[in-house]
Amino acid sequence: MSKVFIALQANEDSRCIVDAIVADNPEATVNLQPAMVKIDMPGRLVIRRTSIEERLGRDFDLQEVQVHLISLSGHVDETEDELTLSWDR
Amino acid sequence: MDMNVKKKLGLKEKYALMTRSLGWETSYEPMDAVFPQTRYEGIRIHDWDKWEDPFRLTMDAYWKYQAEKERKLYAIVDAYAQNNGHLGVTDARYINALKIFLSAVPSLEYNAHRGFARLGRELPGVGPQIACQMQAIDEIRHAQTQIHSLSNYNRFYNGFHDWKHMNDRLWYLSVPKSFFEDACTCGPFEFIIAIGFSFEYVLTNLVFVPFISGAAYNGDMGAMTFGFSAQSDEARHMTLGLEVIKFMLEQDPANLPIIQAWIDKWVWRGVRLLSIVAMLMDYMLPKRIMSWKEAWEVYFEENGMALFKDLARYGIKVPDCVELIKKEKDHLSHQAWNAFYTAGKMTNFHTWLPTEEEMDWLSSKYPDTFDRLYRPRFEHYREMEKQGKRFYNTTLPMLCQVCQIPMLFTEADDPTQISYRQVTHQGDKYHFCSDHCQHIFEREPDKYVEAWLPAHQIWQGNCFAEGADPGAPDFDPLKSVLDYWHLVYGRDNLDFEGSEDQKNFAAWRAQATRN
Amino acid sequence: MHIDLRTVAITPLRHTFDHIARRIGADKAASRYQEGTLDIQPSANLQYRPTWDPAHQLYDPARTAIVMQDWYAFKDPRQFYYGTYTLARARMQEAAEAGFDFVETRGLGDLMPDDVRRRALDVLVPLRHVAYGANLNNVGMCAYGYGTAVTQPCMYQGMDHLGIAQYLTRIGLWLAGPAELEDGRSHWLGDGRWQPLRRQVENSLVVKDWFELFVAQNLVQDGLLYPLVYAHFVDRRLNAEGGAAVSMVCAFMNEWFAESSRWVDATVKTAAAESPANAALIAGWLAHWRGRVREALLPVAELAFDQDGEKVLDTVTEAFDARVAKLGVALKEGGHV
Secondary structure (H helix, E strand, O other): OOEEEEEEEOOHHHHHHHHHHHHHOOOOEEEEEOOEEEEEEEOEEEEEHHHHHHHHOOOOOHHHHHHHEEEEOOEEEEOOOEEEEEOOO | OOHHHOOOOOHHHHHHHHOHHHOOOOOOOOHHHHOOOOOOOOOOOOOHHHOOOOOOOOHHHHHHHHHHHHHHHHHHHHHHHHOOHHHHOOOHHHHHHHHHHHHHHHHHHHHHHHHHHHHHHHOOOHHHHHHHHHHHHHHHHHHHHHHHHHHHHHHHOOOOOOHHHHHOOOHHHHHHHHHHHHHHOOOHHHHHHHHHHHHHHHHHHHHHHHHHHHHHHOOOHHHHHHHHHHHHHHHHHHHHHHHHHHHHHHHOOOHHHHHHHHHHHHHHHHHHHOHHHHHHHHHHOOOOOOOHHHHHHHHHHHHHHHHHHHHHHHOOOOOOHHHHHHHHOOOHHHHHHHHHHHOOOOOOOOEOOOOHHHHHHHHHHOOOOHHHHHHHHHHHHHHHHHOOOOOOOOOOOOEOOOOOOEOOOEEOOEEEEEOOEEEEEOOEEEEEOOHHHHHHHHHOHHHHOOOOOHHHHHHOOOOOOOOOOOOOOOOOHHHHHHHHHOOOOOOOOOEOOOOHHHHHHHHHHHHHHOO | OOOOHHHOOOOOOOOOOHHHHHHHOOOOOOOHHHHOOOOOOOOOOOOOOOOOOOOOOOOOHHHOOOOOOOHHHOOOOOOOOHHHHHHHHHHHHHHHHHHHHHHHHOOHHHHOOHHHHHHHHHHHOOHHHHHHHHHHHHHHHHHHOOOHHHHHHHHHHHHHHHHHHHHHHHHHHHHOOHHHHHHHHHHHHHOHHHHHHHHHHHHHOOOOOHHHHHHHHHHHHHHHHHHHHHHHHHHHHHHHOOOHHHHHHOHHHHHHHHHHHHHHHHHHHHHHHHOHHHHHHHHHHHHHHHHHHHHHHHHHHHHHHHHHHHHHHHHHHHHHHHHHHOOOOOOOOOOOO
């Protein structure tokens, strides 16, 4: 299956986002590069608001991900609770 | 009325009210007069409401998040300038990559800004309109953050000083200039396939991710910051590119062949444009994270192919040029650096020969080609340098009529033979670097005969300094052309070794390390 | 080894880019507004004719009848480049958000008299479509205008109008609900009182000369509509009748209009000061559109002020004429030149 990925700037907030993604997507592989973190995942990757909130200790609007985002691949589906990247439709 | 009984609207529902429900079918003026550009390309759209919004940002959220990005970015830019961050880069040679970046990229962003503004006005569906408008305003952001971040380099180093003037004139910069002006002069649908899909989705990861990560690796926090900050908008743009192509393909099967031809054209145009990025990554970053070939494999062959696999359901095929690109990836950066090294009198940046250690790295990354084909060439130049005869090519190169790159690429299966194609059109001969550029010309000859090819223009006498008299006995054409470009001989150009940049950087660094 | 680079005092080789120095002198640093604006539009050796407008070049000053010797004579008095623009708007949106939060959490909409709420909805909700038309017009001016000094703020103005359309949408959702937006839309499409204004907006959408459109949209239409609706209707009438909550959530529009008018005025003034020919063109456009917009706004004024509508519109027009008098453009009553 084709991989999707998301790349984030390496900083304090995105550390929690990455932790949340890894917890929710056990098959994800995390690839550290200078100043950035790239997460690859076969087929489908889900980012959950509540998982990030637990780790950040505050309310989090998923659109805030865009502040730290570097790149992604796959089709994007965005709701209040989840941001999904996938090739399967 | 009781506020509590009101149903809470979901994000999608609310966003639809905030965007598409603003539009209406005009009746005092015909829709075709309000949106006059949507028919002539032959694309058929039956229902703009089928458009799926990729990201759902309303303006208030846009202002909020973008302002936060800007605050962070300019705080770093200021701190970087105040702390003389430029002296912390790995090696002053690196700064030359930034000179290319400044003279080429902000103008691309600017053209994208204006191009997307046009689409934001001309596409009849409110959903895609607004997505294009957001991209339009983002793109001027990118142009400006690049200019502002690199402005401090201009204060201390040569080659940056007249980037805009050079962008409109200097020979190699006609490559990016013609690429974007080509796209901007297309109809709205071709423009968005060219830029939104082929360039943003398929190719920009190759510009920003490895290169900017490379900037970080070389101690350039300034470039890293604007690069990554711009890239955070890019994720939205890429998604728009993907959404738009799906939308167009789903609207009418008759759109498929038109779109396929555009993808074939623009993936190739984009890949040619990226030749210079290949060279930047392999030759201009003193510390390297990955080779061009590796970046190509990750971002094009892996991610790009996943995309084409997904689009196969609509009948979209991988562009033919991909076969050639696969063969060229082992050669591209070496051939490009060779061309610029030898054209070092006519560049606004310095060139140099790779060190022994760097050549070893290149041969480890390009085991099939580097030692066999390119190392000997560089070693030959090194010998010439030792004899005090640093090689400079002083003749004007022949340019491809379409991509405008000098004829420097070789035949796919014979690296000793320059690839060269020729077509006669209405009695005139036109030259091309490849089958693909030739095919692009043959589909639209009327467009490409209008190309402004710097080498031809120089021969025709259109690129001499203002007020110059080519008939004067002491007229020096090369000097006059350099004046036309505003290129300062001996400061902006020639080898890095012995340059003012090299001396200043060394002196300033030394100053910083002693009391 | 740690190097403390801050301790190095080095003399820069130059202060700014040459194209900026040619305009402001080489002896001083340039502002970010200047470096991010001046001359950054491609301007020489343009390649290929636009397939969508073969009569012109890609960037072509001839898309308007206005003639400028230097298109960078225009200056945005707010000195907006993207960074300063988004920071200014982020501050305003934070205040607007606080306003919505305040009126929503305290149920202030419910405390408004029914007839006041009804009237607020009747006037404000269809204006979403007017703001959207203004968005398209300004984005078009950015696309087809000449020189970043004037096209850049048109982009920002376009996005501002989109933001306003979205705030008006929120007002409709706050005071009523999604069905109200549908009602407002059908008024916009079919109610006789909105048709003159819809005709005006649609007419503006086909204006080809982008500077004429600038005069029609940014100077005349906004110049009459914003004071009429937000200063007179929202801030005076609704306030006086128990609808102060609406004026809280319209603070954005009032602040925005005051701020952006400074730029609109500066732009018209610069173009008119360039030549008597420009001033005459602008005067003709002004006379034409001022009459049309007034006519289109009259039924809206009556919706807002009943039988006092015309009187309030006269007051607004007088203030508008006084504003225009300072721009170096003669005000003529009547038709198109």
